[in-house]
Amino acid sequence: MTGSVRFGDALLLENVTLDLVPGGWTCLLGPSGTGKSTLLRLIAGLDTGSRFDGSINSSDGNALEGRVAYMAQDDLLLPWLDLRGNVALGARLRGQRPDTGRIDALIGSLGLAAHAEKRPSRLSGGQRQRAALARTLMENKDFVLLDEPFSALDARTRADMQDLAARHLAGRTVLLVTHDPMEAARLGHRLCLITSGRLQDLPTPGGPPPPRPVDDPETLAYGARLLARLRSAS
Numbered sequence: 001m002t003g004s005v006r007f008g009d010a011l012l013l014e015n016v017t018l019d020l021v022p023g024g025w026t027c028l029l030g031p032s033g034t035g036k037s038t039l040l041r042l043i044a045g046l047d048t049g050s051r052f053d054g055s056i057n058s059s060d061g062n063a064l065e066g067r068v069a070y071m072a073q074d075d076l077l078l079p080w081l082d083l084r085g086n087v088a089l090g091a092r093l094r095g096q097r098p099d100t101g102r103i104d105a106l107i108g109s110l111g112l113a114a115h116a117e118k119r120p121s122r123l124s125g126g127q128r129q130r131a132a133l134a135r136t137l138m139e140n141k142d143f144v145l146l147d148e149p150f151s152a153l154d155a156r157t158r159a160d161m162q163d164l165a166a167r168h169l170a171g172r173t174v175l176l177v178t179h180d181p182m183e184a185a186r187l188g189h190r191l192c193l194i195t196s197g198r199l200q201d202l203p204t205p206g207g208p209p210p211p212r213p214v215d216d217p218e219t220l221a222y223g224a225r226l227l228a229r230l231r232s233a234s
């Protein structure tokens, strides 16, 4: 995508270009309020209330419509459906018969098997976030947009879910918004930083390919350098 974003007269992003890594993870970082979620929603084709002057294209030349899964910061689970019903929602909305075997396997792999029949109000914040992740993974789309998908998770579950998402989304083009430098260091094939209306590429982490081990020294050092950079970003 390339273009500028305005809210009324206020320019949020000026002539930015965001190129996603085809079949890999692009991580988008930046201080609060710089426009990360707005960018994600624009790419998802959702209403943002902003004015966008620019273009959003896929490098394979095909339209994006129907090829994008989006996980919002709010889990957007429907309160009257249980967890299983929420994960099956996309299929039901498309008038398809949900693949119950796959749904239960996914719920199980996310550690939610004991909660499959609970409604969202009976789930913890982290459980709801995993349920939303299950629903997103269930969509099986080429492009996956994740807005802080692991933010409500404890450290151990967060690392587990990062590994699991990387495994499930291998070969997909993923855009991840995160405030966590270690998460970006682990998962990113490309890292981008938004500050003051501009978007810049950050150096690519070295070391093993994503998902990089949590104790990989090069990844840890990269995460520390990135945190220092974020602390000095305005």
Ligand SMILES: Nc1ncnc2c1ncn2[C@@H]1O[C@H](COP(=O)(O)OP(=O)(O)OP(=O)(O)O)[C@@H](O)[C@H]1O
Pocket: 007, 012, 030, 031, 032, 033, 034, 035, 036, 037, 038, 039, 048, 049, 050
């Ligand atoms: N509908 C709207 N009308 C006016 N301004 C808006 C609207 N939606 C968002 N904004 C403003 O646009 C800016 C970017 O918002 P956005 O949610 O994209 O930021 P973000 O980088 O994702 O922040 P965070 O990291 O806190 O989630 C913010 O200053 C926000 O107040």
